[in-house]
Amino acid sequence: MTGSLDVAGLGPGDSALVTPEVTAALAAATDVVGYIPYVARVTPREGLTLHASDNRVELQRAQQALELAAAGKRVVIVSSGDPGVFAMASAVFEALQQSPALHALDIRVLPGITAMLAAAARAGAPLGHDFCAINLSDNLKPWALVERRLRLAAEADFAMAFYNPRSTARPYQFARTLEILREACGRDRLITFARAVTTPDEHIETVTLAEAQPEMADMRTVVLVGNSATRKVGRYVYTPRHAE
Amino acid sequence: MTGSLDVAGLGPGDSALVTPEVTAALAAATDVVGYIPYVARVTPREGLTLHASDNRVELQRAQQALELAAAGKRVVIVSSGDPGVFAMASAVFEALQQSPALHALDIRVLPGITAMLAAAARAGAPLGHDFCAINLSDNLKPWALVERRLRLAAEADFAMAFYNPRSTARPYQFARTLEILREACGRDRLITFARAVTTPDEHIETVTLAEAQPEMADMRTVVLVGNSATRKVGRYVYTPRHAE
Numbered sequence: 001m002t003g004s005l006d007v008a009g010l011g012p013g014d015s016a017l018v019t020p021e022v023t024a025a026l027a028a029a030t031d032v033v034g035y036i037p038y039v040a041r042v043t044p045r046e047g048l049t050l051h052a053s054d055n056r057v058e059l060q061r062a063q064q065a066l067e068l069a070a071a072g073k074r075v076v077i078v079s080s081g082d083p084g085v086f087a088m089a090s091a092v093f094e095a096l097q098q099s100p101a102l103h104a105l106d107i108r109v110l111p112g113i114t115a116m117l118a119a120a121a122r123a124g125a126p127l128g129h130d131f132c133a134i135n136l137s138d139n140l141k142p143w144a145l146v147e148r149r150l151r152l153a154a155e156a157d158f159a160m161a162f163y164n165p166r167s168t169a170r171p172y173q174f175a176r177t178l179e180i181l182r183e184a185c186g187r188d189r190l191i192t193f194a195r196a197v198t199t200p201d202e203h204i205e206t207v208t209l210a211e212a213q214p215e216m217a218d219m220r221t222v223v224l225v226g227n228s229a230t231r232k233v234g235r236y237v238y239t240p241r242h243a244e
Numbered sequence: 245m246t247g248s249l250d251v252a253g254l255g256p257g258d259s260a261l262v263t264p265e266v267t268a269a270l271a272a273a274t275d276v277v278g279y280i281p282y283v284a285r286v287t288p289r290e291g292l293t294l295h296a297s298d299n300r301v302e303l304q305r306a307q308q309a310l311e312l313a314a315a316g317k318r319v320v321i322v323s324s325g326d327p328g329v330f331a332m333a334s335a336v337f338e339a340l341q342q343s344p345a346l347h348a349l350d351i352r353v354l355p356g357i358t359a360m361l362a363a364a365a366r367a368g369a370p371l372g373h374d375f376c377a378i379n380l381s382d383n384l385k386p387w388a389l390v391e392r393r394l395r396l397a398a399e400a401d402f403a404m405a406f407y408n409p410r411s412t413a414r415p416y417q418f419a420r421t422l423e424i425l426r427e428a429c430g431r432d433r434l435i436t437f438a439r440a441v442t443t444p445d446e447h448i449e450t451v452t453l454a455e456a457q458p459e460m461a462d463m464r465t466v467v468l469v470g471n472s473a474t475r476k477v478g479r480y481v482y483t484p485r486h487a488e
Contacts, residue, residue: 090372
């Protein structure tokens, strides 16, 4: 028997946003590997082994999944959102690079609805023009690089989406982000805080940068910043398709 | 009867990538509005009126959909990919802004798998670190702004995704894009051409900027450019999670 590895995105939370492709992969799996809360979203059944692990062990988790697949299992690694956006797909290919014997393994990445696009949909269309996505965590890169990217993104007049904006372990960085944005984009720029999108805890709020407070974000929040043309209509916020 | 308007993303092509949320919205619709090839992806049935229109009339199409919803219809506007990424959602809110009488209308944006994330999944994980998305068409913005964004994105060391890279009406722009990228990112930078992703015509090819030719892209292609750390492993291309 030849094993396989699918790296699957479960979307932001609502099961109505899980693609049929991912549902089929889970139905065919012998083993599911992932961070504890994501594995908890998979319905247990006979013949399926669930391997839940802690958050900060992406590379070990990827290695474990590769080994199970090499041993003939049909493995699915589950990520929240899309596996290719600040999630497990990159870690899997890093682990693969360290294991040349496994390069022939059949690996598929199954896309999912990523948090920024679910959040944008709930808010209106704030990412309706050129935009960028930045992970504000400095666990895997120096904070100076984040600041540099924020300033260049503002100069390019990109709309912006921020993943992992703030955690209790690093409250300072998001406060600094707001300072940089006020300076680079002005106090009237619109910013949307989208917490726990598509779950029962969902909370969406659009304010100006002048009104934005660091405490409006936590690790369950995706933050969207408009470009210079982003505006409100009724309860929606959107970025026009045109630019000058 | 109160009408409603859903702006729905059909994903890149494969029906296994249409979310159950979108499938349910189409099943409940009385009217479907959209660009001809996207409406062609909706199965006709009794009680459902299909309104297919040409490509360059987004604002009229949005207006038509708003009017149908205001008249009590359950309307779904269909977009390819995700409606919030270079698609119909922004046009709908622009049209809404012109129709203050309709501001109370119930509008939902239903996210979909956008082309760049489907393409990234097929290629590996080239967008696995901070990235930007740029529409290379200069129909709705000056070309000078596109060039400016390309240079700033390269300076920020973002991975990049390009929508609408090249059409027969504007072959020059993508050739110019490759020149700018070679200058700003070097000739060894990896670039992926993903054509007709998830359809029977799918073709994915990763080359260096030195090898890239303008003819490798057309309007059915999404182009992904790595950052300075993007590399290949086996048949995959990925961008590491870490940066220095």
